Amino acid sequence: MESGVYVLTCSFTPQNLSPEWFEPNHWIDQNAITGTSTGRNTTYFFSSNNHEYVLRKYLRGGLIAKFNKDRYRFNSIESTRAYLELSLLEKMTQKALPCPRPTAGLIQKTGSHYRAKLIIERINNSKDAFELLKTEKLPDEIWRKIGATVRKFHDQNVFHSDLNIHNILVDDQNKIWIIDFDKCEFRTSNTTWKQQNLDRLLRSLKKEVGKNDEFHWNEKQWPKLIDGYNNSGN
The missing domain is CATH 1.10.510.10 (Transferase(Phosphotransferase) domain 1)
Structure with a gap:
């Protein structure tokens, strides 16, 4: 697979979703950020179409994070962290399990590695x-x-x-x-x-x-x- 940006969708993905959804500045410019959570990484909460969402970037932990913060070895789209989590959340939601409803994922492939982001619906209140x-x-x-x-x-x-x-x-x-x-x-x-x-x-x-x-x-x-x-x- 060539280098590039790949949007992962599921049965709950809004029709108007685009790659810009995965960029915090897109929501900042629209004054749509409703909150943030800071840990290993900044997680953004934003509002769109009367829904609340969570935007999260995949980051490495442990010692490897000191020299490789967010890159993962690419084997296939189906083996990426974002694809696997999105797919699992979709199946669990369909089973009516109390978990976040998935929205979409993003894979940014460069050479033999990739970076990834995930959007899910926020559990309000x-x-x-x-x-x-x-x-x-x-x-x-x-x-x-x-x-x-x-x-x-x-x-x-x-x-x-x-x-x-x-x-x-x-x-x-x-x-x-x-x-x-x-x-x-x-x-x-x-x-x-x-x-x-x-x-x-x-x-x-x-x-x-x-x-x-x-x-x-x-x-x-x-x-x-x-x-x-x-x-x-x-």
Whole structure:
């Protein structure tokens, strides 16, 4: 495949979407930016056609990021990070799983490498559970709902590669959502990886307790999550 820019679409892609959608300045010029989130990278929130969207660039982590921030080896469009995440989100949305609805992806191929971006719909009126726990204790029922939501994904054999407290959202109706499905996939149905997902979530909670002076969680609440997980299966 030649070098160039390739837009990835799905069944939820707006008809008027163009490559400009993936450029933050396009939305800044239209005064359509509704917020940003800064971590390893700046994530942009923007509004279009009465919908709220999230624009994210794929970045490397770990030691390799010191000399290669955002380039990935290109093998095929179907093996790119953006294509895989977009495809997974589309399938999960069609299964009515509580995840962000996908919009489109962008591949910028140069030689044997590529850079990628993804647009998804924003989950409105929601906060991630980590931010909530910095200010308040979550009721037992929310922990049960979190456990039940994780179980929904596991019942559909969705493996989340980074299930942590930052990737769990609670909206204003107390519905639970799970986000950030980069490097995630459907797997065969066995209990080993499902337990590993739960273990990773527990480790993330313990880690935040150690890092934050104000974090309203203790291990006595974990059984509530497990109760929701165990008593909500198909």
